[in-house]
Amino acid sequence: MLLPERKKELDALCRKLRAELIRLLYKTQSGHPGGSLSVCEILTVLYFEKANTGRGEERDRILLSKGHAAPMLYLILAEKGFFPKEELETLRHIDTRLQGHPCMNHTPGVELTSGPLGMGLSAGLGMALGLKLDQNPATVYVVLGDGELNEGTVWEACMSAAKFNAGNLIAIVDRNHVQLDGAEEEIMPMPHLEARFRAFGLDVFSCDGHDIAALCSAIDAAQAAPGPSVILAETVKGKGVSFMEGKNIWHGRPIDRESFTAALRELEG
Template identity: 45%
Template sequence: MKLESIAAQIRHTLCDVSSKTKTPHLGSCLSCTDILTALYFGVMNIEPKTPELPERDYFLLGKGHAASALYTVLAYRGYFPVEDLYQHGQTGSQFEEHPGIHAPPGVETASGSLGHALSLATGMALSSQLQNKTNRFFVLMGDGEINEGTVWEAAMFAAGKKLSNLVAIVDFNKLQGTGESCNIMHLEPLEDKWRAFGWHTIRLDGHDINALQSALSNTDNINKPICIVADTVKGKGVSFMENDNNWHYRIPTADEVLLAKEELGVS
């Protein structure tokens, strides 16, 4: 199956799970679906049946409020049944609204408090580098998340240590919980900022799965950490959700899920 079709199915499941479990942050999940699909289905060295494979690549979710997107991609990749997703946010469930310490297989770290994933990944990447291991570390951050100073401390550290096994991806959907990202903090020109901090930086369409795969796969012979600035659309794939920041918290009705399914072309 083409990755675009897998991404469409994942988007529909995200809408359905949100509606049935009453869990929010759907817009944030839809904006990063293509990024996660490219990583888990086309780039990362992983083994769903052996989640703790020592030589695996690691994925760290910075924007922990998009946990549903990560859970859903992991389910479609074979880590656990898709039906388990309907436990999301329910009392006692391992599928918490933000990944916790009892998260399901494939989730590497707890997240939710923004700004920590890149710092964690730099330590992990440095440890791997010192031991001459082949693991790679991928971090997904939101554009609102990079308001946090810890992100830029980690960026300086990673560049100073030449962590070529580290890839940061910014889901640049231009919106955060309280408004437009660039009106809240002075982000642009974002790729120039990362480049000035010593990172090999690429800016691309965050919904072009082929471009994402190419950029995320061709990391050899780059003797520095890599940052992908991915221009995305919050609520991508469902016309009445796109660029509408109400979907940071809104829950779709059953009828809206059916409309989304039709737009996504999911059978």
């Protein structure tokens, strides 16, 4: 059970990370603010509370399949000490280790190169099955976007995960209901997601993806499930900045001076 004081600490960390994200993307004039803001609590809970993020072979693997949210991942990896915080200012620069999407061959702490949506769950399943063969107790967590669920490879991975009983595989869907080009309902409706995942053989849990305690409880339940599982974490694209919330234009839009000032006023005021 998450203690109230610990919840306050993690909530405060999320507020700090959101403000740092806005500063970073404003300075870079590039990146993806909307999806980075929506996934903040999910990644924070994994890296700072639930997953074993050590450097050994028994570490848990956290895969950011929705690779466009790399800026939030980099902020968290720097906070965890995988690389110096000063390096964050090289985001998307020539020859940087912090590319626009995560690269496992260059960036410390990145477990999977991602960017082409729909690939992360398949890669995570392969890792999970390999860990089982090695009798390694590690868990593989795969963080997906809900727009990414339009990809057929996601559902092929679900079928295979159920068939091979990958109980050490947990998918977490950042369910913010908005894609690059518009709302999910406009682009490709995905109703009855709980029933869909269950039909493919996964255990399904749902929670508020911005509630630290609810996320922790959902992950505990998924860890206790005998087979592969998925957590549908209800979130808001652009969470924390009112004029970005729920707006697809902030999927990958550069932050201008006026928006930068207004966003920081909300996040830090």
